[in-house]
Amino acid sequence: MPQRIDGSGETVRFTFEGREVAARAGETLAAALIAAGETTTRDSVVSGAPRGPFCMMGVCYECLVEIDGVPNRQACMIVAEPGMTVNRQTADEVVA
Template identity: 45%
Template sequence: MTERILDHPVLGALEPDQTVTFTFNGMTYEGRDGEPIAAALLAAGVRTLRHHEESGTPRGIYCNIGHCFECRVEVDGQQGVRACLTPVREGMVINGGGPLPAPVRDWRKNHA
């Protein structure tokens, strides 16, 4: 299933590009080689990229230009990668972040 605009009334038809396969949180998805990770996931219907470190509330694409850091994910073991700026490539392993362990949350609450 894709939610891409395949034929835009002003920009025209989307040119065929190479499709790549990648995983996000253990599930396999397809994207267009070189498109931002966030765009590939959005086209696949994925809206939540990570969860807030303390509250656990879902986070996704917000500014989509690299300013807000809400789209941070782990890519091939590297944490803090902005999904809106990072091109998707064949075989990438992407994971969204989740709440930190309770002792870290408790420490932050007591030292704020």
């Protein structure tokens, strides 16, 4: 399982699928989720297969999540903020 190289720094907390996740200040949602052992952030719109962070730089769109009720947000491009509510994005929630 991936681990953080440096565990120091301020911690912010958000929820993912109703579970509290700790992130370091300045860390993206995708990085925090991977460090917490979460590898699936959405379902494929074509097959329904699980998808998750891949490129970590906003190119592939595999890490789409719903943040505070807003779908189609890239977890690798959004810095974790205290109190965010993040959920997996299902295939039927994808907005073109």
